[in-house]
Amino acid sequence: MSSMFVKALQPAPLLLPSRRMVLAGAAGLTLAFFIAPRGLRAQAPAPITAPNAFLRIGADDTVTVLSKHLEMGQGPYTGLATLVAEELDASWDQMRAEGAPADDSLYANLAFGAQGTGGSTAMANSWTQMRMVGATARAMLVAAAAAEWGVPAAEVRIAEGVISHGDRRSGFGAFAARAATMPMPESPPLKDPSAFRLIGTDRPKLDTVGKTNGTAQFTMDIHREGMLTVLVARPPAFGATLVSFDDKAALAVPGVEMVRRIGAGVAVYAKGTYAALKGRRALDVEWDSAQAERRSTDEIFSDFSAAAEAGGQTVEEEGDIAAGFAAAAQIIEGEIRFPYLAHAPMEPLDAVIEVKGGKAELWYGCQFPTFDRPTVAKALGLPVEDVRINVILAGGSFGRRAQGSAHIAQEIGEIAKAAGRDGAFKMLMTREDDLHGGYYRPLTVHRLRAGIDDAGNITAWTNSIANQSIMSGTPMEAMMQGGVDPTSFEGSNALPYVFGSRRIGWAQMESPVPVLWWRSVGHTHTAFAVETFLDRVLEAAGKDPLQGRLDLLKPEALRERAVLETAGRMADWQGPVKDGRGYGIAWAKSFGSYVAQVVEVEDRDGRPHATRVWCAVDCGIAINPNVIRAQMEGGIGYALSTALYSKVSLGPGGGVEQSNFHDYPMLRIHEMPAVEVEIIRSSVDPTGVGEPGVPPLGPALANAWRALTGQVTSELPFPMQSNV
Amino acid sequence: MTQFIVNGQDVTLDIDPDTPLLWALRDDLHLTGTKFGCGVAQCGACTVMLNGMPRRSCVTPLSMVEGGEVTTIEGMTGPEIEAVKQAWVAIDVPQCGWCQSGQIMSATALLQQSATAPTDADIDAAMAGNVCRCATYVRIRAAIHDAARTLEL
Ligand code: FES
Ligand code: FES
Numbered sequence: 001m002s003s004m005f006v007k008a009l010q011p012a013p014l015l016l017p018s019r020r021m022v023l024a025g026a027a028g029l030t031l032a033f034f035i036a037p038r039g040l041r042a043q044a045p046a047p048i049t050a051p052n053a054f055l056r057i058g059a060d061d062t063v064t065v066l067s068k069h070l071e072m073g074q075g076p077y078t079g080l081a082t083l084v085a086e087e088l089d090a091s092w093d094q095m096r097a098e099g100a101p102a103d104d105s106l107y108a109n110l111a112f113g114a115q116g117t118g119g120s121t122a123m124a125n126s127w128t129q130m131r132m133v134g135a136t137a138r139a140m141l142v143a144a145a146a147a148e149w150g151v152p153a154a155e156v157r158i159a160e161g162v163i164s165h166g167d168r169r170s171g172f173g174a175f176a177a178r179a180a181t182m183p184m185p186e187s188p189p190l191k192d193p194s195a196f197r198l199i200g201t202d203r204p205k206l207d208t209v210g211k212t213n214g215t216a217q218f219t220m221d222i223h224r225e226g227m228l229t230v231l232v233a234r235p236p237a238f239g240a241t242l243v244s245f246d247d248k249a250a251l252a253v254p255g256v257e258m259v260r261r262i263g264a265g266v267a268v269y270a271k272g273t274y275a276a277l278k279g280r281r282a283l284d285v286e287w288d289s290a291q292a293e294r295r296s297t298d299e300i301f302s303d304f305s306a307a308a309e310a311g312g313q314t315v316e317e318e319g320d321i322a323a324g325f326a327a328a329a330q331i332i333e334g335e336i337r338f339p340y341l342a343h344a345p346m347e348p349l350d351a352v353i354e355v356k357g358g359k360a361e362l363w364y365g366c367q368f369p370t371f372d373r374p375t376v377a378k379a380l381g382l383p384v385e386d387v388r389i390n391v392i393l394a395g396g397s398f399g400r401r402a403q404g405s406a407h408i409a410q411e412i413g414e415i416a417k418a419a420g421r422d423g424a425f426k427m428l429m430t431r432e433d434d435l436h437g438g439y440y441r442p443l444t445v446h447r448l449r450a451g452i453d454d455a456g457n458i459t460a461w462t463n464s465i466a467n468q469s470i471m472s473g474t475p476m477e478a479m480m481q482g483g484v485d486p487t488s489f490e491g492s493n494a495l496p497y498v499f500g501s502r503r504i505g506w507a508q509m510e511s512p513v514p515v516l517w518w519r520s521v522g523h524t525h526t527a528f529a530v531e532t533f534l535d536r537v538l539e540a541a542g543k544d545p546l547q548g549r550l551d552l553l554k555p556e557a558l559r560e561r562a563v564l565e566t567a568g569r570m571a572d573w574q575g576p577v578k579d580g581r582g583y584g585i586a587w588a589k590s591f592g593s594y595v596a597q598v599v600e601v602e603d604r605d606g607r608p609h610a611t612r613v614w615c616a617v618d619c620g621i622a623i624n625p626n627v628i629r630a631q632m633e634g635g636i637g638y639a640l641s642t643a644l645y646s647k648v649s650l651g652p653g654g655g656v657e658q659s660n661f662h663d664y665p666m667l668r669i670h671e672m673p674a675v676e677v678e679i680i681r682s683s684v685d686p687t688g689v690g691e692p693g694v695p696p697l698g699p700a701l702a703n704a705w706r707a708l709t710g711q712v713t714s715e716l717p718f719p720m721q722s723n724v
Numbered sequence: 725m726t727q728f729i730v731n732g733q734d735v736t737l738d739i740d741p742d743t744p745l746l747w748a749l750r751d752d753l754h755l756t757g758t759k760f761g762c763g764v765a766q767c768g769a770c771t772v773m774l775n776g777m778p779r780r781s782c783v784t785p786l787s788m789v790e791g792g793e794v795t796t797i798e799g800m801t802g803p804e805i806e807a808v809k810q811a812w813v814a815i816d817v818p819q820c821g822w823c824q825s826g827q828i829m830s831a832t833a834l835l836q837q838s839a840t841a842p843t844d845a846d847i848d849a850a851m852a853g854n855v856c857r858c859a860t861y862v863r864i865r866a867a868i869h870d871a872a873r874t875l876e877l
Contacts, residue, residue, distance in 0.1 A: 072820055073818075073819030073820030073821065073858050074819070075819075204813060204814070204816040205816055205818075207818075207821065208812070208813055208816055208817075208818055209813055210821075211818035211821030211824050212809045212812045212813060212817075212818065212824060212828060213757070213797065213798070213809060214755075214756070214757020214758070214796065214797035214798045214825050215757070215798075216821050217756075218756075218821075218822065220750075220756070220759075220760065221750075221756035223754055223756075229751070254740065255740075272739075272743075272747060272751040272752065273747045273750070273751055273760075274739075274740065274742075274743045274744065274747045274751070275740075344857060345820070345822075345857060346759075346761055346767075346769065346820060346822035346823050346855070346856070346857040346858070347759070347761075347820070347822040348760075393820075393821065394820065395759070395820045395821065395822025396819075396820040396822060396857050396858060397820075398857075430763060431761065431762045431763060431764075626816055630816065630819060630860075630863070633859065633860070633862045633863070634819055634858045634859045634860060635859075636859070637856075637858075637859020637860075637861060637862075638857070638858070638859050640859075641859065660762055660763075660764050660766060661761075661762050661764075661766035661767055661855060662764070662766055666767075666855040666856075666857060667859060667861075668851075668852045668854075668855065668861075669847065669848055669851045669852055669854070669856075669861040669864060669865065670848035670852050672859065672861035672862060672865075674862070675862050
């Protein structure tokens with residue numbers, strides 16, 4: 001999700017701990033200690049049954065952090081628990097984490113002002129808040145121990161999860177109940193970074209063990225008594241509408257219980273997935289494609305290319321472009337085409353709902369609770385308070401579950417409503433549904449032009465971009481300024497390079513194909529366009545790719561310079577070709593973090609094979625280097641998969657041409673390069689790592705490939721070839 | 725009526741014999757450690773052991789399992805699975821986690837069949853059928869080498 005999204009939404013006031021409750025746990029054994037934000041102080045206490053806070057201390061000494069951020073593989077459960085544990089002086093072994101339910105009033109992303117995960121903001125927005133939660137709980141435990149032991153609070157110590165005074169020692173659990181009755185400190189002191197003992201050190205993630213023995217619970221794993229599995233027959237083209245359907249054959253399939261019309265298509269309800277699959281196959285559905293996207297990908301590219309050529313509206317302009325080109329000794333031009341991309345999370349989209357006696361409870365990897373909860377409530381005709389969303393682990397998202405349109409919430413709500421009775425329902429998508437389902441990374445065309453003078457200076461730089469807007473037509477539309485959606489071109493403007501003159505243009509295109517943020521959003525294409533085109537320009541100017549970039553950076557671009565220099569040093573950069581291998585470099589700033597990568601590439605039967613990647617990242621203070629390295633490794637593999645293979649294309653008439661992993665291939669283990677990551681030491685507040693590892697890989701790969709073969713990559717992916 | 729053994733227990737299922745083993749395990753036996761990723765033998769998320777050999781349960785009809793012995797991630801025992809799980813945790817392999825049961829089943833099968841420590845090429849050959857969308861491949865490779873060391877292969 002976009003960094004602009006983060007900026008554009010109203011920032012919420014920093015919610016600090018201020019209220020606590022004592023609660024008998026479900027088992028009747030656990031005393032729980034809750035800390036809720038200050039924002040609720042004036043309100044009546046929430047029902048004690050709602051686990052509505054950030055922290056729970058059990059009688060067994062466990063400390064459970066309720067994560068306001070969806071865990072979809074990027075590590076927020078572990079990150080938030082680290083921040084709490086640091087200030088609480090807990091031992092890492094006693095820490096646990098679980099998803100917090102949907103509740104904007106408690107669990108807002110402070111960068112958005114509403115509950116949601118995205119834009120690589122999880123740690124950045126929680127940095128102060130979660131440490132405050134830990135510090136507050138610590139102060140209250142100290143106060144409780146001091147009162148119990150009759151000693152001054154200043155003499156009570158906490159270290160590694162043990163409260164002590166003189167010879168007396170205790171775990172947290174014994175004092176949890178009493179601590180909850182202690183006065184809340186107004187502003188408990190936070191540690192000086194030099195005193196950090198957890199922040200900055202490697203720790204395995206809290207959710208790892210459950211993900212190695214089959215016990216981790218994802219949406220598709222949820223079972224409820226009497227639950228029916230629902231598959232939806234969906235339109236064959238984007239924008240096609242349902243005319244009629246015949247469900248006789250479907251209802252004759254053993255196990256199929258009912259068939260209903262919903263907004264998304266025709267829903268088949270069955271006992272088990274296989275019956276639902278067979279039932280859906282037996283449906284006879286007639287669609288009307290008159291209003292649908294009928295253009296093929298080739299036709300859409302021609303239209304977008306013409307719009308990019310026309311220049312679009314100006315989103316950035318500096319200097320005299322005409323004079324810049326007039327002063328040029330050579331002019332370089334290029335067009336680069338980027339296809340629609342599916343996120344293809346390994347767990348396809350799904351949701352479980354149970355409606356009973358006028359209340360609804362849901363379980364799923366919900367990424368935008370702020371939009372989803374009211375959407376479900378409205379679809380069911382229930383008050384929002386009667387809809388509970390349990391946010392559980394998601395088997396990947398990469399942006400796919402963060403829907404401004406809340407279309408999955410709408411769908412699961414309609415499924416329950418259309419059933420016409422209480423009950424539990426699980427909606428799931430097959431891989432084919434997922435790949436055909438839209439909400440793609442926008443198809444995009446960049447047209448670039450640069451002028452170079454005799455001294456090798458870049459006198460003019462223009463880039464016009466044509467694509468659909470992600471925000472337009474969604475609740476995020478209000479954040480577009482002057483009709484401009486920054487997620488369409490972020491990363492192409494505000495470049496820290498010295499150009500004699502520059503113009504960035506954007507042409508907003510229309511299509512019924514729904515588009516969405518996709519791991520690193522605008523940077524998925526802008527970094528590629530800018531950094532591959534610049535590589536050509538530098539070559540034309542007779543400059544080395546690394547030194548040329550460093551020379552071009554503005555003096556204030558210190559963090560950019562540091563990641564470039566570090567990646568170059570790690571790779572022992574000696575120019576773009578060595579011993580029959582190509583080397584390419586690229587960098588990008590996204591979501592507040594700076595990442596540079598060098599890719600080493602071999603020519604294997606006319607196709608690029610990446611053998612090694614060196615990655616330098618500056619994401620501010622490194623909370624958990626293990627997670628940062630994992631996200632760089634994963635981002636690199638995800639981006640390599642994309643550059644080599646990923647393309648959703650529409651055929652003549654508008655139907656999607658891909659259907660499963662045989663024709664939308666994923667990177668496999670034998671194609672994964674060795675990866676070395678170096679994290680720049682920093683004392684700046686932390687920024688994101690989930691997305692920033694993605695943008696530089698594609699351009700660094702293409703630059704290495706061009707160095708090796710002379711081939712310019714003007715369309716992604718690289719020419720397709722099976723990898724199975 | 726299909727009779728077979730799952731994780732050491734006798735099971736009788738009175739469902740369509742065409743039902744893929746994957747859905748029988750997940751929907752009827754509530755063994756949800758085995759995952760769905762593609763349904764067409766392209767990703768390996770659904771890997772189980774059938775009579776001791778790794779098998780894609782999404783394309784294995786129940787009828788083919790009659791009288792056989794199925795082991796899922798929940799029921800795996802022995803030094804190889806223990807070494808693999810330990811290495812997976814030590815190296816912190818999983819990200820989203822959805823593919824990992826399948827990765828672990830394939831890795832365990834590789835180590836069960838290896839008389840000597842697997843090479844990178846052995847790992848590529850054994851694991852290329854398992855997709856990880858989070859691209860945890862660097863760590864999968866490291867963890868398999870680590871498990872092989874634990875097993876003193
Ligand atoms: S689900 Fe069986 S191989 Fe993908
Ligand atoms: S860990 Fe997410 S797909 Fe492998």
